[in-house]
Amino acid sequence: MGNMTLEDVNSMYLDVLKEIGNIGAGNATSAIAGMLGIKVDMNVPNVRLMEVSQLGMAVGAEDETIVGIFLEVENDIEGSMMFLLDIPSAWYLVNKLMMTDRGPETPFGEMELSALKEIGNIIAGSYLSALSSLTKLVILPSVPYIAVDMAASILSVPAIQFGQFGDNALLIQTEICADVAINGYFILMPEQESYEKILSALGISV
Amino acid sequence: MSKVIKVGMADLNICKAPDVITTLGLGSCIGLVFYDPVTKVGGMVHYMLPDSTKVRNNSNIAKFADTGINELLRRVVAAGANKRRLVAKIAGGAKMFEVSGLSEVGNIGARNAEAAKAILKQLGIRLVAEETGLNYGRTVELHCETGEFHIKSVGKPLKII
DSSP: OOOOOGGGOOHHHHHHHHHHHHHHHHHHHHHHHHHHTSOOEEEEEEEEEEEGGGGGGTTSOTTSEEEEEEEEEEESSOEEEEEEEEHHHHHHHHHHHHTOOOOTTSOOOHHHHHHHHHHHHHHHHHHHHHHHHHHTOOEEEOOOEEEEEEHHHHHHHHHHHHHTTOSEEEEEEEEEESSSEEEEEEEEEEOHHHHHHHHHHTTOOO | OOOEEEOOTTEEEEEETTOEEEEEEESSSEEEEEEETTTTEEEEEEEOBSOGGGOSOOOOGGGBHHHHHHHHHHHHHHTTOOGGGOEEEEEEOOOOSOOOTTOHHHHHHHHHHHHHHHHHHHHTOEEEEEEEOTTOOEEEEEETTTTEEEEEOTTSOOEEO
């Protein structure tokens, strides 16, 4: 042990992560619904491994501006996670939360950025608590950090994290459906030893 | 007509006048270019990590500063550049998220930029311009006709170094 890489992760593990994603999405849905006062559905249509060098293109054009919310996680599992949203989806959620009606061409102000951090926090937290309750591992997220910049620049952060121990990254695509469909992506980046912990806690041997 | 050659993440390539070589959205990674102003031959590497010897899985040489910069040097010299005339420029190495403390995520950009400087010094190649650090992404282009290095960022004017 100790040599496990993402390349060894089998399809069963992907199915389990997808299921955790679904449960997490369920939790997040109730949280967002409460916060925004609207009915939302969320599902996890797609979990995939992709080459680190392709990660910059995972959520659209490399130079398209997107929103990235980043959290570090610690305790039983060490690592970090990221939640990504395109600009129209981000404005949609901000407008719902702040009861405003502002356009996707406007830059985000301080208030909007902190609203987005909170949304990212809730969504990421819901996912982590699903992972935590299934694995019985304690996972504590840090405060959220935010960046609004080119997709490839934001995705260089997880690409580098994954790049340190392999050539693949794990991407979980999420769809939030309210009046409009919102596309978001999770990227979960446990450190190498934490993969084994997650797998063995889930009763999977690779 | 000049064409545009695209370099991806953990990738490298060479370029000759009148062509342009580009990489989109550098974050904490570094885009390093070599350029020979006489033969107008240049090249770019977009590396992600400072040191291949610290990583077990290091088969992609363009992913690391040490192996990537050396390979780029070999390629531009093979394409007609003279090592003694070569100059280097770098961009990227941003801290995309204002993470507190000295975590990996917080300082990898700075470490990537330092790695370029150390390796160039070893190789005896001059670093003539840099635009690194801070907290935003950069799209860069090397124009092989002029040797200009163009840097574009969201909400900022074009910068030429």
